[in-house]
Amino acid sequence: MNSLFGDEGMDLPSVDASQRPEQLAALAAEVAVCRRCAELAATRTQTVFGTGSPTARLMFVGEAPGAEEDRTGLPFVGRAGQLLTDMITKGMGLTRNEVYIANILKSRPPDNRNPLPEEIANCLPYLEHQIAIIRPEYLCLLGAVAAQALLATALAVGKLRKRWHRYLGIPAIVTYHPSYLLRNPAAKKDSWEDLQMLMQAMGLKPPGQRRTL
Numbered sequence: 001m002n003s004l005f006g007d008e009g010m011d012l013p014s015v016d017a018s019q020r021p022e023q024l025a026a027l028a029a030e031v032a033v034c035r036r037c038a039e040l041a042a043t044r045t046q047t048v049f050g051t052g053s054p055t056a057r058l059m060f061v062g063e064a065p066g067a068e069e070d071r072t073g074l075p076f077v078g079r080a081g082q083l084l085t086d087m088i089t090k091g092m093g094l095t096r097n098e099v100y101i102a103n104i105l106k107s108r109p110p111d112n113r114n115p116l117p118e119e120i121a122n123c124l125p126y127l128e129h130q131i132a133i134i135r136p137e138y139l140c141l142l143g144a145v146a147a148q149a150l151l152a153t154a155l156a157v158g159k160l161r162k163r164w165h166r167y168l169g170i171p172a173i174v175t176y177h178p179s180y181l182l183r184n185p186a187a188k189k190d191s192w193e194d195l196q197m198l199m200q201a202m203g204l205k206p207p208g209q210r211r212t213l
């Protein structure tokens with residue numbers, strides 16, 4: 001499928017906040033029966049659409065559901081999910097309900113293999129539609145799969161972080177995927193720097209100096 005949008009700098013169409021839950025539910029229902037990726041549709045338990053506020057200022061985009069996500073239907077609920085939750089709550093002073101969390105792929109790749117390019121191309125229009133409905137002010141791209149898919153680059157996360165990008169006209173930062181941070185705890189300080197850059201732009205203060213959101 002082609003992208004819903006041509007140029008990354010264009011403005012997203014306006015969606016009234018009151019209509020967003022209904023529009024997201026309709027899109028989720030469409031995703032739930034999607035069989036564009038034959039292997040994933042045959043092996044998944046269910047699709048994992050996304051979760052959070054339909055009016056979130058900040059949207060996190062990860063890679064794909066894992067075993068726990070496939071079982072529960074919710075994104076980021078395994079060990080990596082707990083770390084992301086800690087980053088959101090303890091690091092940023094927000095709650096999971098205040099942000100929106102989604103993945104590039106809505107179906108789990110078998111054995112957690114990397115998404116194939118054609119699977120990413122198949123699923124990306126759903127994420128774009130989600131973003132268009134929610135209209136977040138900021139995006140946080142978690143890991144190489146999300147960053148490379150949305151920013152159309154082959155650069156590694158280490159080369160993409162610490163600067164602003166744009167996707168569909170929305171300012172975006174890149175940081176390490178929580179799964180990577182679990183394997184490489186030394187990189188947590190880098191991710192904290194990235195979150196601080198994001199918080200500064202959003203006008204958020206660390207917990208203890210409570211933010212206004």
Ligand code: SF4
Binds near residue numbers: 037040041047119
């Ligand atoms: S990964 Fe996306 S495009 Fe592929 S089958 Fe699942 S919902 Fe459809």
